[in-house]
Amino acid sequence: MTWDDVVDILFDGSEKEIKSLRCPDCNGKITTIYNVNNNSLKVLCKSCGYNSVLNGCESIPNCFRIR
Ligand SMILES: [Zn+2]
Numbered sequence: 162m163t164w165d166d167v168v169d170i171l172f173d174g175s176e177k178e179i180k181s182l183r184c185p186d187c188n189g190k191i192t193t194i195y196n197v198n199n200n201s202l203k204v205l206c207k208s209c210g211y212n213s214v215l216n217g218c219e220s221i222p223n224c225f226r227i228r
Pocket residue numbers: 184185186187188189206207208209210211
């Protein structure tokens with residue numbers, strides 16, 4: 162699995178798929194923070210320090226909707 166696959170699941174995956182997601186780099190737990198004000202999704206892995214921000218999301222990601 163790559164980070165692209167992770168992002169696909171964060172947006173379109175089922176609750177089960179999202180909850181079982183793991184960091185492709187270190188197998189750590191992924192943290193996501195969605196900002197409704199500017200439609201950006203921050204993806205973090207606290208274990209290895211991966212940190213990415215997706216700006217201008219066109220739809221609310223499922224990982225946010227499910228919570
Ligand atoms: Zn990691």
